Amino acid sequence: MKSYQKLTQPSACRLEEEGAAPAPTGHGKLAPCWVGSGLLVAAVLLSAITVWVLQQVSVGWPQPTLPPKCLLVPESHRFDCYPERRVVVTQELCESRGCCFIESPPPAGGKRGVPWCFYPPDFPSYTLESLNQTALGMVGLLVRREKAYYPRDIEMLRLDVEFETDTRLHIKITDAANPRYEVPLEVPRAMKKAENPIYSLDFSWDPFGVLLRRRATGMVLLNTTVAPLIFADQFLQISTSLPSKFLYGLGEHRGPLLHSMDWNTLTLWARDVSPMESFNLYGAHPFYLLMEEGGDAHGVFLLNSNAMEVALQPAPGLTWRTIGGVLDFYIFLGPDPNMVIQQYQQVIGFPAMPPFWALGFHLCRWGYGSSNETWQTVRAMRNYQIPQDAQWNDIDYMDGYRDFTLDSQKFASLPSLVEDLHKHGQHYVMILDPGISSTNPNGSYWPFDEGLRRGLFLNTTQGQTLIGQVWPGFTAFADFSNPDTHQWWLENLQRFHAHVPFDGLWIDMNEPSNFLDGSEEGCPPGELDSPPYTPAVLGDSLSAKTVCASAKQKASVHYNLHNLYGLMEAKATASALMQIHGKRPFVISRSTFPSQGRYSGHWLGDNQSQWKDMYYSIPGLLSFSLFGIPLVGADICGFSGSTSEELCTRWMQLGAFYPFARNHNTQNEKAQDPTVFSPAARTAMKDVLLTRYSLLPFLYTLFHRAHLQGDTVARPLFFEFPQDVTTLGLDRQFLWGRSLLVTPVLDPGVDSVTGYVPRGTWYDFYTVRSTAALGDCSIPDPCQAPRCASDTGMVKMSAPLDHLNLHIREGAILPTQKPGTTSEATRRNPLCLIVALSSSTSAWGDLFWDDGESLDTFEQGSYSYVVFNVTQVGCSGEGRGASEVTIGTLSIFGVQEPPSKVLLNGQEKPFSYLDNQVQLHLRVPCPGESPSLGVSIPPLLALRVTGRVGG
Structure with missing residues (x-):
């Protein structure tokens, strides 16, 4: 017997229709989930009509008589039959499409609410x-x-x-x-x-x-x-x-x-x-x-x-x-x-493995007036010993904002600055836009002249170069769907790199952005630029602040390729960098599409120096983790507007745990790099960056797992606790991997933060007291961390302005290092292992290590990979590779009673014990020539690391 079913339970709609041809083996026929008959339908229909009549009486709206089939569809299940914007949907327009029309009260805030025009249950569709x-x-x-x-x-x-x-x-x-x-x-x-x-x-x-x-x-x-x-x-x-x-x-x-x-x-x-x-x-x-x-x-x-x-x-x-x-x-x-x-x-496709230096701290602004001003910022960062791996320049460095040019007056010393950065183990990144200046005298600007000669720009429907307008004025747009454009792009980059040896590229304005709508001549009439239906795009036109949808490209029309423009440019740019350097490329792109992670990272665009923007950066970076682009972050302290010391301090704390960490702001606003703030704020920013740098081995290993098998780096809490319904809506906290919980302060004028602590035991990253309350922290050696309370639920944590709450999940082993002021200096320091024992006296962790820059090190076996696995009986590690690393300090948390002795390869060694933490200094290679490394704490546990060298 057929019966009316709720749309959320379609599984009950399976049936064989009378007289129908049999379905293929293993595949039954299904009725639409609103099909029904008999007394139940009559009762539902009568109830729906009664409710509808009462609604109309209550609101006083006269309504025409409606077909019963329209009343059968609940409001929440009304699928829009007239989604066009900027149209007043009348009953006549709706019924001309064969759909049901029922007015509903308008929603609050001007948003779209229940559609007035919706599909009836018997609306014609396709037949299989x-x-x-x-x-x-x-x-x-x-x-x-x-x-x-x-x-x-x-x-x-x-x-x-x-x-x-x-x-x-x-x-x-x-x-x-x-x-x-x-x-x-x-x-x-x-x-x-x-x-x-x-x-x-x-x-x-x-x-x-x-x-x-x-x-x-x-x-x-x-x-x-x-x-x-x-x-x-x-x-x-x-x-x-x-x-x-x-x-x-x-x-x-x-x-x-x-x-x-x-x-x-x-x-x-x-x-x-x-x-x-x-x-x-x-x-x-x-x-x-x-x-x-x-x-x-x-x-x-x-x-x-x-x-x-x-x-x-x-x-x-x-x-x-x-x-x-x-x-x-x-x-x-x-x-x-x-x-x-x-x-x-x-x-x-899995994301590319970034160079190790890409995980350091990046600094930029639009508004460095010269290379000397840029250099002053770099020197100030060094003077205060604040970690920095990369210095960037926005379009200021260009001559007339033209790609592949250098302002010979204000930025004459830029090559020397880049040389200085390299001597200090730092790197240089510059911006490029896809709009190529088109108004130069013939023969004076090779990028345009050569691109025009080869036919490498977007064209109008008439076959002429499409001209828009961006920073340099009138511009042509490179057609990255053309393989020949990739070669031209490489040649331009090689020519400029010979003068300014940049290390990475920032590709901006690649939606592509256009200060005009379409082109200098507008867009031609036609169904590509004015389609029968336009989705709810900002500006109500496909060409709003971009090029005409009818523009011709090598692979298709821009109507089809627009959303791919940033991806295609990123692919060309990554390929060029690999050919120039012979190393892993570093590219950050604004526009992205699925598979972008194979070629670039992403920053979240031109945000504001406001507290809400800082909050929105968390769901932004977590969403891009879902999209397969793990190298992501927002402009720390905000791009537009003027930041405050409190906001920038809090944002630097949060931004230190973006997978991609860059402080960047706009011109004509005060500087916001760490050196310009008070000593207290500057120290807080420095300390949190040092914490990030101490965790670079852990972060780098997370990126290896993302590259190898598609793991997320930054992830929402529900990824690790999917059955905990509380975590499903949490987006003010996040995890690095499965084991490091970040709980930032996102509100002004507070000295505490409330965060969710999932089930299990969590260890505060900083404190050395096992009885300390959550968030009551100091900042000692980053290789130390104590046990925290095992309470779960929403917890109020102490968060003075110089503190970011970090917690390590029980059962984790985190590889860390004593931090330097660059990633290169950090890499030279011995490793510290943090072992956070679970209640069952177990823990697990891993480490991926290579030279940090060569291509395909995993595929070629030029790496070390060590897995640490602790159990109550013992702890073992297995490794292989060609890059030797040294374990300098081992900290084990959760040791419930002071051990009488600690053995290293059977030999008793000195150790310290405080608040359930055992710490000892090792200074041994892993994996090394010795077949094993063993640490035992009788009678509690034994730790043994075995490995081999050579891949």
Whole structure:
């Protein structure tokens, strides 16, 4: 018997329709989840009508008589049939599309609320006409019997389903008769069908729909029968119910880490704009992670680079809308969030291993008036012995803001400054924009002359070079979809590097940004620049502050490639740096797209010197961890506006734990590098940077794991505690890896902070007293750390202005070093091992070590990798490699009673014991020529590290 079902429980909708052709083996037919009949439907309908009538009486709105099928759809499950902006949706307009029209009270704050125009349960969609088995899955034919309301709808679609792995499903829907643009992204190809998938897949035939379940729990992850599939040439839409409201990703946007499901639309179209809520920002990442009830997780990636929006609604439900390409979905089944992100990166590619120096502290500003002024800042940092690895310059260094030029007056000494940086083990990074000045006399500016000669710039529809305007004035835009442009870019960089030997590159304005809308002549009429549907982009136009969508590029039109522009430039830039230096490249890009982590890191754009901006940086960096771009951070202390000493001190504490740590601000504002503040603030900033530098071996190892298998570096708490529902909404704290908890102060005028302490024992990173309250800290040798209280829940921690709360998770072993003022100096110091014993007297940790700069050291075996594993019976470590490291100090926390002696390779050694901590000095290589290193504390535990040299 058919019955009405809630849309959030589509699993109950499975049935065989009377008279239908049998479905393929193993795949039943599904009715749409609002189909129903009998007394239950009548009762539901009567109830819905009664509630609706009472609502209209209460608000006093006269309404026409509505079809019962429209009243059957609850408000939270109304999928928008008229999503156009800047249109007053009337009943006539709505019903012209065959949809239901019910007015609803407007939401507060001007946001979009319940759609007035929504799909009825019987709205025409595609029918699945055939479904056949293939070597990897299935191929099907979808047919639409009635025309859609967008032009050039496609009558027949091809459905390809591939069971690629046990945890990855690939579903692609495209035109059955004609080729369409697809994203030129290298993705893995399955060689055989998954043998034991942890998911099951079913289809509805008429109307067509997909229903995906997790086998272990029966949880329905996707159910696309909730609204019709629409596939027109420039409007593609598919909707699904969701199993929970805990959804993350879908960038780049500013806001909390956990997205609101309250009629929230997220637009993906790369745009140059200072970060603000509710608008599309610099990058496009059509990927979401969703946490299910019970702690399981899955992810969905739509491989599509066209302008797009994703509409979230309270059902919970989601609608994808894009205006080109194909619907190419990858679904990742986890089942835990870490595994989902690893599986996602198996498709888009694992991030590159950064050079070791990239993890140091970077300093920049727009407004250094000369190379001498830049040099003064560097010298001041050295004078105060504040750690710094890289000095940057913004566009100030250029002659007329033109790429690959140097202001010969104000920055004449820049080559000498770079030489000085190198002598001190430091590095130099400069900015480049993709807009190339086009107004120079012929023969006077090689980058433009040569690019024009080779045809390497974006063109108009008439085949002329498209001219926009950026910092140097009128400009042409490099076409990085053309392989020949990569060679021209390399040649430009080689020419400039011969004069100024830079170490890394900062590629900015690469959405691409344009001070004009489209070009100096505007954009031509047509459906590329004025498509039938425009997503909710800032400026209400695809060409707002960028180039025309109709611009011609080598690979396609800009309409298709816009969101890929930053990725393509990053790829060209990383390749050029590798050829120039023969080492790992360092590139930071503003615009990003999936797979960007293979070529660059990212900074979160032109933020403000405000407390809320500091908070928003945390969900920003955590979102990019989900996107496979672990080298990420915000402008510390804020870019625009004037910071305060308190704000900058707190932000330096937080920023010291961004994976990418750079202090940067704008021109015409006071300087905000650490040297310009009071002695107390300067000391606090210096101390937290020294703490970061002491943890560089740990951080570097996290990046190795990200590069090798797609782990996150900075991660949300729910990644480690997915069954703890409290963690699902936390975005004012974060973890480095699985074991270091960062709890910054994000509010002014306070000397304490409340943070969540998950279950288990946590050790305060600084204090040497086992009975100290959380947050009551001093700053001794970074190789020391005591035990803290094992309380869980929200805890108020002491946080004076000179203190950042850090806690080590029980069971962790952290490799650290005594910090120097550069990463190069730090690397010369012996390692310190912090062993944080669990309640079961166990701990685990690892260390990856190489020369910090060579290409492919892991692949070539030129590294050391040591795993430390402590148990109550003993502790062992295994290692291999060619880079020898020395363990200088070992600190073991959680030793409950003073040991009578400590043995090193069977020989008794001196040690110290304070507040449940044993500390001893070793000065032994690991791995070294000796076959083993053993430390024992009878009768509690024994630690033994074994290893070999040579890879």
